[in-house]
Amino acid sequence: MRLRRDDPIEVKSPAQLAIMREAGLVTAAALRAAAAAVEPGISTAELDAIAAREISSAGALPSFKGYHGYPATICASVNDQIVHGIPDAAQVLAAGDIISIDCGAIVGGWHGDAALTVSVGPVPAAGGRYRPDELDSLLRACERALWQGLAQAVPGRRLTDISHAVERAVRAAGRYGIVREYTGHGIGSQMHMEPAVPNHGRAGRGPVLVAGMALAIEPMLVLGEPSTRRLDDGWTVVTADGSWAAHFEHTVAITDDGPVVLTADDGGAGGFAALRPGSRAGKPEPAGEPVLAGEPVLAGEPVLAGEPVLAGLEAAATRQHVSDALEATDGI
Numbered sequence: 325m326r327l328r329r330d331d332p333i334e335v336k337s338p339a340q341l342a343i344m345r346e347a348g349l350v351t352a353a354a355l356r357a358a359a360a361a362v363e364p365g366i367s368t369a370e371l372d373a374i375a376a377r378e379i380s381s382a383g384a385l386p387s388f389k390g391y392h393g394y395p396a397t398i399c400a401s402v403n404d405q406i407v408h409g410i411p412d413a414a415q416v417l418a419a420g421d422i423i424s425i426d427c428g429a430i431v432g433g434w435h436g437d438a439a440l441t442v443s444v445g446p447v448p449a450a451g452g453r454y455r456p457d458e459l460d461s462l463l464r465a466c467e468r469a470l471w472q473g474l475a476q477a478v479p480g481r482r483l484t485d486i487s488h489a490v491e492r493a494v495r496a497a498g499r500y501g502i503v504r505e506y507t508g509h510g511i512g513s514q515m516h517m518e519p520a521v522p523n524h525g526r527a528g529r530g531p532v533l534v535a536g537m538a539l540a541i542e543p544m545l546v547l548g549e550p551s552t553r554r555l556d557d558g559w560t561v562v563t564a565d566g567s568w569a570a571h572f573e574h575t576v577a578i579t580d581d582g583p584v585v586l587t588a589d590d591g592g593a594g595g596f597a598a599l600r601p602g603s604r605a606g607k608p609e610p611a612g613e614p615v616l617a618g619e620p621v622l623a624g625e626p627v628l629a630g631e632p633v634l635a636g637l638e639a640a641a642t643r644q645h646v647s648d649a650l651e652a653t654d655g656i
Contacts, residue, residue, distance in 0.1 A: 331517070331518040332518070333510055333517075333518050333519055333531060333537060334510060334512045334513060334517055334518075334537070334538075335534060335535075335536035335537055336512055336536045336537075336538060336577070337536065340434060340512070341536070341538065341577045341579070341584075341586075343431055343432045343433075343434045344431075344434045344435070344436060344511075344512065344538060344575070344577065344586050345577075345584075345586050346431045346432070346434075347384065347429050347430060347431040347432075347434050347435055347436035347586070348429075348436035348438070348575055348585075348586030348587040348588075349436075349586075349587075349589065350378075350379055350382045350384045350429040350431060350436065351427055351428055351429045351436035351437065351438050351575075351587050352436075352438060352587050352588065352589055353378050353382065354374075354375040354378040354379050354397075354398075354427050354429060355375070355425060355427050355438055355439075355440060355587075357374050357375060357377075357378045358371045358372075358374050358375045358378075358398060358425050358427070359425060359440060359442050361374050362417065362423060362425075362442055362444055363417070363444065363445075364417055364418055364419045364444055364445075365416060365417070366416070366417055367411075367412070367413050367414070367415055367416050367417070368400035368402065368409070368411040368412055368415045368417070368423070369411045369412055369413040369415070370413075371398065371400055371411060371423075371425065372396045372397050372398050372400065372411035375397050375398045375425075375427055376389075376397040379397065379427075379429050382429070382431075383431075384429045384430055384431045385429065385430040385431075386427075386428065386429060386430070387427075387428025387429055387430050387435050387436075387437060387515045388426075388427070388428055388515075391515065394408075394410075394559065395410060396410055396411045397411075397427065398411060398425055398426060398427045399411075399424070399425070399426040399427075399439075399559075400415070400423060400424070400425055401423065401424040401426070401560070401561075401569070401571065402415065402417065402421055402422070402423050402424075403421055403422060403423075403568050403569075404562050404563045404566050404567060404568055404569060405424070405560055405561070405562050405569065406424075406503055406506070406544050406546070406552060406561045406562060406563060406569040406571060407424070407426065407506055407544060407561050407571055408426075408559040408560055408561050409424075409559075409560045410557055410559055410560060417444045418444065419444055419445060419446055419447065419448060420443075420444065420447050420448045420452045421443075421444040422441055422442065422443050422444065422459055422462075422463070422568060422570065423441065423442060423444060424439055424440070424441040424569070424570065424571040425439060425440060425441075425442070426438075426439035426571065426573065427439070428515055433513060434512060434513060435511050435512065435513075435514065435515045435575075436511075436575050436586055436587050437511055437515060437540045437573060437575050437587070438540075438573050438574050438575060438587035439542060439571050439572060439573035440467075440571075440572055440573075441463050441466065441570040441571055441572060442463075443456075443459060443460070443463070447459065453568070454547065454568060458547065459568070461497070461498065462500065462545060462547055462568070462570045463570050464497075465493075465494060465497035465498060465500055465545060465570075466494075466500075466543055466544070466545045466570040466571065466572050467570075467572045468493055468497065468599075469489075469490045469491075469493040469494045469497070469523075469543045469545070469572075470490070470541060470542070470543050470572040470573065470574060471595045471596065471598065471599055472489040472490060472492070472493040472599065473486045473487070473489050473490040473493075473521075473523075473541045473543065474486075474541055474574060474576050474583055474585060474592060474595065474596075475489065475583065475596055475599060476489045477533060477539060477541070477576045477578050477583040478533065478578065478582055478583060479533055479534055479535050479578060479579075479580060480532065480533065481532075481533050482527070482528050482529055482530050482531065482532055482533065483519055483521065483529070483530030483531050483533065484522070484525045484526060484527055484528065484529040484530045485527045485528065485533075486508075486521060486539070486541060487521065487522045487523060487524055487525040487527075488524075488525060488526060488527035489527075490502075490523045490524070490541070490543050491523060491524040491525065494523075494543065494545060500545040500546065500547065501545065501546040501547070501548060501549055501550035501567070502523050502524050502543070502544070502545060502550055503523070503544035503545070503546060503550045503552060503569070504522065504523070504524060504550060505552050506544060506552075506561065507520045507521055507522045507523065507542075508520070508521030508522075508523070508539060508540050508541040508542045508573070509521060509539070509540050510537070510538065510539055510540075511538050511539065511540045511575055512538050519531060519539075521539055521540070521541055521542075523542075523543045523544065533578050534578065535578055535579050535580045536577075536578065536579075537577075537578045538575060538576065538577045538578070538586070539575070539576055539578070540573055540574070540575050540576075541573065541574060541576060542571065542572065542573030542574075543571070543572060544569060544570070544571045545569065545570050545571075546563050546567050546568065546569045546570075547567040547568050547569075548563060548565045548566070548567025549563070549564065549565050549567065550563075551563070551564035551565065552564060573587075574586075574587045574588060574592075575587045576592070583596075
């Protein structure tokens with residue numbers, strides 16, 4: 325991703341964020357379908373076809389296919405592949421693997437972008453390079469770091485408050501390497517826009533966040549050293565030492581009612597609730613996992629000019645979850 329530092333940060337209207345929400349829900353559905361199909365014996369090309377069908381059936385377009393010549397709908401990165409793995413019929417998943425699936429969709433010219441990493445089960449208890457608990461801890465650490473970063477996406481904070489929250493969560497979780505050469509990014513009328521969103525750094529730097537901005541936050545963690553190299557296909561990025569990697573991503577809108585996770589079916593309420601001290605909530609909602617109670621926020625509903633992206637009790641609940649999460653993490 326190459327960004328021009330002099331490009332302005334795009335600020336969207338509520339109506340434009342509503343269209344991004346539609347793109348986010350399509351992205352979430354495509355990820356959910358692809359992740360549900362992960363099993364030993366399936367190829368990454370088959371997963372790509374599943375996501376492509378989901379996006380097409382929704383009347384949307386894939387963000388990735390054709391982007392600077394990229395040939396597929398998803399990025400499918402297995403084990404030591406960090407990001408941008410090209411789906412291939414010859415790459416067949418085996419029990420004990422982990423796979424990162426990254427996906428984006430376009431609705432009405434506006435983008436959504438999200439990623440998750442899942443294990444290919446059943447995971448062997450012995451004989452693999454890593455113990456099952458090591459891989460599970462890696463995935464949980466990466467996903468939780470994402471949600472800590474998302475919780476900082478509120479008006480008045482600075483960009484690197486997100487970066488610092490991600491890094492702080494990773495350091496608290498264990499000795500994981502944070503990939504620095506690849507970052508999150510602004511998103512909206514294009515998939516990759518200003519600003520770049522690093523996954524490390526000091527708080528209190530960079531642009532002030534304002535309502536109407538949208539960011540794709542995406543930590544990438546490895547079980548070894550964070551140095552990377554790119555394969556000869558020009559896309560696939562792997563760890564230099566062969567250690568395995570995890571990658572999670574969500575698109576978040578910054579609003580006066582708090583962060584709205586456009587690629588989470590519940591707008592992020594469940595993920596933020598899981599950050600609260602003493603919370604009995606399970607792990608944060610992976611990108612694309614369905615919510616059983618209630619309806620997805622804004623699913624198919626227009627947003628009027630000046631109307632917040634989350635409304636009523638859902639907005640109040642999300643504000644409270646984010647407020648509690650920020651109080652729990654400030655000053656650490």
